[in-house]
Amino acid sequence: MIITINNEASSEARAELMELLCRITGSKLPITTTIMQKREVVALDSGMIDAQAERALREQSAVEGLHNPKTAYQLASKAFQAERTSIVIGNVHGGNPVTIGGEHANPVIMAGPCAVEDRKQLMETALAVKNAGAQVLRGGAFKPRTSPYQFQGLGIEGLHLLAEARELTGLPVITEVMEPEMVEAVAQHADILQIGTRNAQNFPLLLKAARNSKRLPVLLKRGLAMTIDEWLLAAEYILAAGNPNVILCERGIRSYDPQTRNVLDLTVVPLLHQLTHLPVVIDPSHSTGRRELVPTMSRAGIASEADGLIIESHPDPDKALCDGRQSVRPETLERIVLEAQMITNMIRGEVSVA
Amino acid sequence: MIITINNEASSEARAELMELLCRITGSKLPITTTIMQKREVVALDSGMIDAQAERALREQSAVEGLHNPKTAYQLASKAFQAERTSIVIGNVHGGNPVTIGGEHANPVIMAGPCAVEDRKQLMETALAVKNAGAQVLRGGAFKPRTSPYQFQGLGIEGLHLLAEARELTGLPVITEVMEPEMVEAVAQHADILQIGTRNAQNFPLLLKAARNSKRLPVLLKRGLAMTIDEWLLAAEYILAAGNPNVILCERGIRSYDPQTRNVLDLTVVPLLHQLTHLPVVIDPSHSTGRRELVPTMSRAGIASEADGLIIESHPDPDKALCDGRQSVRPETLERIVLEAQMITNMIRGEVSVA
């Protein structure tokens, strides 16, 4: 059950409502609200709201309305918010802001190396991806690696380099956070907090990331074998914790054919646009695991109406410390950016048949 | 090991080669050859060709060359034939021929009802899909149904109706054949023999379909959990049996999320174009199982460089005897055809950024 709060409510009426909500939920903590489309909302387990509680809620002057989407996820549901969420990225640490999601936004291309390796590599790559037309710089400072013996990232030093790259290029920065204790450190430098596929149901991390002090958006990658319902419920953890700015990222699901690293499930894009208002981006690099497939699948991703792409790019992929096999060169990235724009124009009807 | 035969070889030289091949393989049957790109070729298990056999082969004047692709599939391999295979459809029973595959062909849209239900439904649909711009009519006369209690198709009567629809519209016809004994009956009426997902490794059926007396092409759907290697080896059965005209059709693979019928694996399109010269088409209807996802995934399929689409379309989907939930209306099909053409133009560089 979602309760929308009257923006005009007096502070007494608001306090009364909060008390009632604490009584209903048995909570001793302050109730968390979320601002969505300029409305303040609270979502509760519908099972807690019996007829009496519902009546009591409706009688509150601070209550604007009650909404009951039929799905397990509530705030993420398109049945609750029909208009697509539009998120401004990069307005905190002084980069060039860019908007993702919403009805008429252009696709946002995020690109950069798998891992931040050193200053030279990062600055060079950052300039190159900017020149290629990307609007956001990606790069891992903390790397979740399958083996403890693999390169684990530069850590805090990597964050500083990312901030420096933003200063150099103006590109806002997205980087992964792997544990609750590091959320604030990452938030000091990043413009988007990325939650990786292995942490897609790491709920303490989701909650901590949601509540980052900079109110940064969170990009939530799909878990390796996650259903869409599970994914939207993981997003719901973030939304219900007070952060309305969640970007969903499809990065391939596990399947049986060793030819590609994962199976890129592009059908989720139109499906998610039916189910949720949140923006959806595609990661053609981790899904395919093969550089030569990235341009085509980027194009197909935009054709499926993704709101953006997140692409691994490296000036010298064969020397990358991590995932070089799936990194594209900046000149390839440039073509990807161009085609993304053309497909978008076509979908909008701005191009007619030749 | 693939042996290409000298087109200029005398009939004696050719006969001598055939005898040698029978000796090497221990076969008492005549050796099957395949005409690919105007060359006559034979593929043998490389394990059978020891150094002595290879020397003997090289000494034959009828032998033009020996080729050893590194993959288990041989004739299907791009390492053997670099140029994409281009197949003419519909030049046998008097429809309007259309070309699929090859370097510069337009995407071919095949559309029609899941099942042929009756004359009125089929003729109406055939005219509608033609008007919408489809070039091939699809429709099932023999339907493999999960349950023995479901409608199994009109059988031979359905074939006659399909032939009648071709006469009416000029559209070549594709329909499924489910058992070896019916190959010839289907070949009398169809322009493409379709092998369904459940029969993708029904090898006796593949062989019989390959050898159909009309030399019709075969569209081979991917099995529900088939690897790409297995798929290309199934195609290899058809090629090695003398029929070079195989169209591969991705129709979704089985996965864990009940939201869609299957997972459409679009990444196979660029991957197959690297591995094989055979044309690849996408079936957005069976993969998604949801009508409202078909237009977007059709567009994404063409963006991934598919050579064609096969789409279920029905004038009144809710009344369809079979798979109505995934059938699009003709007006939707029209938009799909238009977008397919626009994407193709864009890929070819005939459209510039608006």
Place this chain on the structure above:
Amino acid sequence: MIITINNEASSEARAELMELLCRITGSKLPITTTIMQKREVVALDSGMIDAQAERALREQSAVEGLHNPKTAYQLASKAFQAERTSIVIGNVHGGNPVTIGGEHANPVIMAGPCAVEDRKQLMETALAVKNAGAQVLRGGAFKPRTSPYQFQGLGIEGLHLLAEARELTGLPVITEVMEPEMVEAVAQHADILQIGTRNAQNFPLLLKAARNSKRLPVLLKRGLAMTIDEWLLAAEYILAAGNPNVILCERGIRSYDPQTRNVLDLTVVPLLHQLTHLPVVIDPSHSTGRRELVPTMSRAGIASEADGLIIESHPDPDKALCDGRQSVRPETLERIVLEAQMITNMIRGEVSVA
């Protein structure tokens, strides 16, 4: 809807019922009945039986009762037949008959080479597996191989050798049939017709195998990515075609880990025993693909209450023409047989804690 027919019905009453059934179903063909537990039954699509048809059926003196299991499969359902089906194998061609399935039968061990290679290999293996305690000889004469360049089996000659091995050892024989046209040829020699995993939804083959002239039982392997419902519906094709003797065989499903060939899904055994009365056997050879895992998974299979095992065994696995890596030596088979019996005794409560 299942109609059970009165055994005492006069031939006129029976004929009248059949006429009514033809009218209801619109069928011009004679109605197929199946003898299950000594009752003659007919299953129809419940959607065909409206209130009027049901009334008409109930008025027929030849109708004993109407049954409507809630599942899509009907004759296979435990809701229709609570008692487990017990099938006699080997009473047609003169081997030593053995019973599989039913409440108190011992587990039946079927063993032998993947493929029949030659007389010496087969006779030696047949004697060895008999001595090891197996009750049925398995061996492929027609081999569905992923590649057209792999050994495809000895064909008819293999069938003759299998019949000879039965004469030598008394063991009934199970072998695969791959195409409808070969059903009768195989039925002349085999005691069980095996349908392979690639043909699990090859419906024309299922129907033809069901109707084999020797009334042999059919062993139906699970398809590589088949749900339980799909599997039971494939079995239903056989049952509804008049053959009540279907054995289900779990042989592993496709999954993502390359360490084993497939994932052996042992949970289906207790699940199938809840859903259906048909016997269930386990194939630990094709599922694991690794010889050294076969004994343990055989034991686990019997512990999960499988009615039998089908195991690849070869006197010299490393020289096998096919699947040697997963074939066990006869001495290993002997231990498997022994442990199967011990587990069975334990489950029946004939062994107490030491």
Place this chain on the structure above:
Amino acid sequence: MIITINNEASSEARAELMELLCRITGSKLPITTTIMQKREVVALDSGMIDAQAERALREQSAVEGLHNPKTAYQLASKAFQAERTSIVIGNVHGGNPVTIGGEHANPVIMAGPCAVEDRKQLMETALAVKNAGAQVLRGGAFKPRTSPYQFQGLGIEGLHLLAEARELTGLPVITEVMEPEMVEAVAQHADILQIGTRNAQNFPLLLKAARNSKRLPVLLKRGLAMTIDEWLLAAEYILAAGNPNVILCERGIRSYDPQTRNVLDLTVVPLLHQLTHLPVVIDPSHSTGRRELVPTMSRAGIASEADGLIIESHPDPDKALCDGRQSVRPETLERIVLEAQMITNMIRGEVSVA
């Protein structure tokens, strides 16, 4: 590369080795060693050890030997430690210790409710599972739930209740830890730290759990779509962080059939016993998701040579706040314990055929 350290080495020799290791790895932190089978060992990325480094290591008097298992996991490998690891549970907080793993240990049965709900429920269940013969009490205080609106566990209060239940029954306690910051709080009360399936690659959590101050063992559940290699590498994180006591728990992998919650992959048990020395337990509750399948799959689990079982049990499953559908009653648990012992005796050869 694994370096085993000479137990007799002087402290100077040891310090010299540690310095060398810091030089080789470029680490400024002290090198972590692990005690395995009474040997002190260090594992390094083999890529760091060039010929010169290897020579330098071999010259160290503190070095007993160098070992290079061929697999990506090193300390977990059976190629490094042939003898099975045997772990004592419950010797820290005063419960009745029990041993899991090793060559001749009895299977350890862990049982209890999905979630700790309240004192009465827990004490009642603890006594019941003890009477049924279980040796370890399971129960969730922190619950990772798919939806933010589901019951999330009692938290710290749940830990206190678990400790109280241990005092009451003597049963050591296993409970899940979901985030690094809570590791120490959980370690104050639990006897085994459980890492759940969603956190199987939550590397910061693995490292923190490994280094818990009580030196408690860690039970590592398999991720929902984790390969065996990934699983052993996750275990390697724990081993390489200094904790040799890891228990692997198979709890079902994601697959396509909705009939069961997951697919229980029992074949991993014999496979893991070949690859690693670590104990393996089976969770038949979460894998099947259906109470009525638990006893049979428990029996099959022990027959596949699992070192233990972890089972959800509740005195009144239908009233459980969490996962009631898969919880067995204590009387069923008793039968499971009994059968586990009988199968174990049989495997050891202490029972002969009746």
